[in-house]
Amino acid sequence: MLAFVIRRILQSCMVLLTVALLAFTMFRFVGDPVAQIVSLDTPAEEVRKVRESLGLDDPVIVQMGRYLYKAVQMDFGISYQFRQPVIQLLAERAPATLELALISSFLSLAIGIPMGVYTALRRDSLFARVFQSISLVGVSLPTFLIGILLIYLFAVTLGWLPSFGRGQVVTVSGRWSTGLLTVSGLKALILPSITLGLYQMTLIMRLVRAEMLEVLRSDHIKFARARGLTTRAIHFRHALKSTLVPVITIAGLQLGSIIAFAVITETVFQWPGMGALFLKAVQNVDIPIMAAYLMIISALFVTINMVVDLLYAFVDPRLRATIKG
Amino acid sequence: MTSSAVTPPVLELRNLVVEFVNRHGTLRALDGISLSIAPGEVLGVVGESGAGKSLTGAAVIGLLEPPGRIASGEVLLAGQRIDQLPVEELRHIRGKRIGTIFQDPLTSLDPLYRVGEQLIETIRTHLPVSEQQARERAIALLAEVGIPAPEKRIDGYPHEFSGGMRQRVVIALALAAEPELIIADEPTTALDVSVQAQIIAVLKKLCRERGTAVMLITHDMGVIAETADRVAVMYAGRVIEIGPVRDVVKSPRHPYAKGLMGSIPALDERPERLLQIEGSMPRLTAIPQGCAFHPRCPHVMPRCHEARPVLEPIGAGQVACFLHEVRS
Numbered sequence: 001m002l003a004f005v006i007r008r009i010l011q012s013c014m015v016l017l018t019v020a021l022l023a024f025t026m027f028r029f030v031g032d033p034v035a036q037i038v039s040l041d042t043p044a045e046e047v048r049k050v051r052e053s054l055g056l057d058d059p060v061i062v063q064m065g066r067y068l069y070k071a072v073q074m075d076f077g078i079s080y081q082f083r084q085p086v087i088q089l090l091a092e093r094a095p096a097t098l099e100l101a102l103i104s105s106f107l108s109l110a111i112g113i114p115m116g117v118y119t120a121l122r123r124d125s126l127f128a129r130v131f132q133s134i135s136l137v138g139v140s141l142p143t144f145l146i147g148i149l150l151i152y153l154f155a156v157t158l159g160w161l162p163s164f165g166r167g168q169v170v171t172v173s174g175r176w177s178t179g180l181l182t183v184s185g186l187k188a189l190i191l192p193s194i195t196l197g198l199y200q201m202t203l204i205m206r207l208v209r210a211e212m213l214e215v216l217r218s219d220h221i222k223f224a225r226a227r228g229l230t231t232r233a234i235h236f237r238h239a240l241k242s243t244l245v246p247v248i249t250i251a252g253l254q255l256g257s258i259i260a261f262a263v264i265t266e267t268v269f270q271w272p273g274m275g276a277l278f279l280k281a282v283q284n285v286d287i288p289i290m291a292a293y294l295m296i297i298s299a300l301f302v303t304i305n306m307v308v309d310l311l312y313a314f315v316d317p318r319l320r321a322t323i324k325g
Numbered sequence: 326m327t328s329s330a331v332t333p334p335v336l337e338l339r340n341l342v343v344e345f346v347n348r349h350g351t352l353r354a355l356d357g358i359s360l361s362i363a364p365g366e367v368l369g370v371v372g373e374s375g376a377g378k379s380l381t382g383a384a385v386i387g388l389l390e391p392p393g394r395i396a397s398g399e400v401l402l403a404g405q406r407i408d409q410l411p412v413e414e415l416r417h418i419r420g421k422r423i424g425t426i427f428q429d430p431l432t433s434l435d436p437l438y439r440v441g442e443q444l445i446e447t448i449r450t451h452l453p454v455s456e457q458q459a460r461e462r463a464i465a466l467l468a469e470v471g472i473p474a475p476e477k478r479i480d481g482y483p484h485e486f487s488g489g490m491r492q493r494v495v496i497a498l499a500l501a502a503e504p505e506l507i508i509a510d511e512p513t514t515a516l517d518v519s520v521q522a523q524i525i526a527v528l529k530k531l532c533r534e535r536g537t538a539v540m541l542i543t544h545d546m547g548v549i550a551e552t553a554d555r556v557a558v559m560y561a562g563r564v565i566e567i568g569p570v571r572d573v574v575k576s577p578r579h580p581y582a583k584g585l586m587g588s589i590p591a592l593d594e595r596p597e598r599l600l601q602i603e604g605s606m607p608r609l610t611a612i613p614q615g616c617a618f619h620p621r622c623p624h625v626m627p628r629c630h631e632a633r634p635v636l637e638p639i640g641a642g643q644v645a646c647f648l649h650e651v652r653s
Contacts, residue, residue: 046348047584097541150359170478218436219429219432219433220389220433220434220436222427222436223425223427223433223495224435225388225419225500225503226386226388226417226419226420226425226427227419227420227425227444227447227450227498228416228417228418228420228421228447228450228451228502229416229420229447229450230416230450231416233446233450237446238435238437238438241435241437241438242435242436245437315437316436316437317436317437317439317482317484318482319434320482
């Protein structure tokens, strides 16, 4: 087990190193940062000094090493547009994105799995057919359109929910600004989290349905029936557990992409998260933010992947054996 | 008939008909199966793939896969009709009064639960015992089916057992609630030849000790000859011959049974060629009129094309063939 974890951590480091390389390369391809700092009439001597002070006259490999060294210490430099440390900017906005992503993931699992189970067990019922049709919409409609439609319906027409922002936020333990503790914060979460989670929800529902139907045909379920177990035990103790093994992987990976692709939802709802910050950085060629965002997201992906693998082993004893060996 | 007046047979099938209804029409997969198994008796059911052996087993325990259904006929368990029971009552019979063993032990067990958990859940579904009592019973069962160090192995997962050991676990599961009847559907087909004999020995021993009747479905005549008391030979969804194992194996009467037995290589003689029946079993969609075997039968007579022979007693058994009707 330990060997497996260590191996995975080493692999993860390789992935992150590669991403860091890419992130660093961005700096070198979008022109000379010194030119952005100095004005046109700055004397050449002054320009040289600035270049030296920023360490930009060192060989590329040294610069790269320095960038990595700082990145490991969570120092991603200063944002060009805000003149603030990048890490501070990201840290301020991370809670908004993470809360949104976690709530949408939770919703998509809490609704998607029961719906999938229901549509698999009552395959021919009216509801199952309706769910199945609705899920097609969820899978095929683009996120921004869903967001705009929801805003139009619930914010503009009905006026029940706010159309943008996080509502009132409370700062917990000095760092984390949460919208989960106020009514307006929770209200503000509803539309964006549905928008962000709808695709995952329908995806999970369809996945659970397909997987469950497959499992219900398998030999061990047939044998469970022959053993005279109750329908409830067969469906929920045996079939559902087998169904969830592959669902864990997808759900885990989806959490990663929910965080990464919150960009669109955050834009539609003016959500003050990392995605919105990233988009602004792209518009203003704010390379330090883009690079840091890239690295943080990939670190997140890698971590989630590893957790998923460990969870997998937790659920499936066969994999536990291979991991041990 | 072997059923005595005193005790009814453990299982009796009367004219059982199983049909599959789909868009294209109705397929008759089992066509009037009649047979019975006495308490403690082992009835072998043989035939080619698709003859309806497994389907007969599934029909008895009420686990026909839709669109398959029992169209007519009766299934009696210890004299009581069970084919019309509500789903929930039939479930109580499965596992409790009829145990089942399937072909592939590698896939019969749920890979995500410990062997003990599966045994305990089966025991507690059918018997009013505590968790602790069920566990003790599970250990005893594992010991009985010949699993070494059962108090340790009970906490193992199925993948930690070999194929033969897993089939022993499956047998333990089938015996968990002391059923009157075990339906063993190809219990050794997926196993190594060396393990097959062990599994058959375990099954035979336990059933004899408990007086459990067995319906042994297989296409392995060796297993039948060694284990069964009586044999039913199936062809195209019908029983064409049934009788004591000695008679049917040594001197089969139905031409198909003759062909089937002739295709078994004997160890003491070396024939030039193994006997072979010309042609192949008809598909369900194209079962011929009259006797289903007539297109392949070497003794075919005109009336075989029109009328369907029924099982008639002959000697200690029964045969469905006009050849024997004529003679008797």
